Amino acid sequence: MSQHLPCRDRVPLDDPLELHPLPDSTSWSGSIAYLDRDGVLNIGSENYVNSPSEVILLPNVANCIARLRRSGIRIAVVTNQSPIGRGYWDSENLALIHDRIQNLLLREDKDAILDLILHSPYLPNQNAWARKPNPGMLEAARQLINHAESAKKWSELSMRFAGDWIERPSEADSVMVGDRLSDMEAAKAFGVRSLLCPEEIGLSAVINEIIPPEIQ
Numbered sequence: 185m186s187q188h189l190p191c192r193d194r195v196p197l198d199d200p201l202e203l204h205p206l207p208d209s210t211s212w213s214g215s216i217a218y219l220d221r222d223g224v225l226n227i228g229s230e231n232y233v234n235s236p237s238e239v240i241l242l243p244n245v246a247n248c249i250a251r252l253r254r255s256g257i258r259i260a261v262v263t264n265q266s267p268i269g270r271g272y273w274d275s276e277n278l279a280l281i282h283d284r285i286q287n288l289l290l291r292e293d294k295d296a297i298l299d300l301i302l303h304s305p306y307l308p309n310q311n312a313w314a315r316k317p318n319p320g321m322l323e324a325a326r327q328l329i330n331h332a333e334s335a336k337k338w339s340e341l342s343m344r345f346a347g348d349w350i351e352r353p354s355e356a357d358s359v360m361v362g363d364r365l366s367d368m369e370a371a372k373a374f375g376v377r378s379l380l381c382p383e384e385i386g387l388s389a390v391i392n393e394i395i396p397p398e399i400q
């Protein structure tokens with residue numbers, strides 16, 4: 185599957201991924217929180233989020249991401265971004281939007297690091313494997329994070345998709361959070377538990393279903 189691959193900001197999909205250490209020397213549990221972006225991290229819009237200045241984080245999301253990482257869970261954002269395919273703006277604009285999201289998160293909590301962001305620039309009618317409700321972005325995220333956590337060389341990475349990917353790691357303790365049916369369908373197709381959050385609340389609405397509440 186060479187066409188319609190998921191995309192990363194500013195680098196090719198299989199570029200080496202440098203993961204920041206988890207907080208307080210926490211070791212990785214092997215779990216990933218796959219997070220949709222709009223309606224989960226930040227306020228979405230029918231007309232898209234078109235510039236860094238339009239980014240507004242949802243309440244308490246930085247704390248939620250930090251808590252996930254303190255619990256040994258890696259964060260992978262998986263977001264459909266058809267405005268790129270529609271020619272409204274380019275991938276560098278999206279990268280700047282993601283820089284803004286990351287900076288706002290870090291301003292609220294230094295542990296609120298997004299380990300990986302993948303996007304799908306394709307149009308709905310292209311039926312890309314990398315566009316939700318298909319699971320291609322989740323497949324790529326798992327393989328990139330697993331490889332980054334392993335001692336293997338990046339030249340040994342051979343990403344596989346759909347039926348070509350046979351030996352898959354367990355997603356038993358992972359989760360996909362989204363605000364749309366297409367997010368839930370992508371999670372089902374991938375084989376990971378899904379949680380639907382209200383778009384006006386986002387990740388904090390479901391955080392206690394992923395990790396136990398913090399002791400106050």
Ligand SMILES: [Mg+2]
Nearest residue numbers: 220222223363
């Ligand atoms: Mg959404």
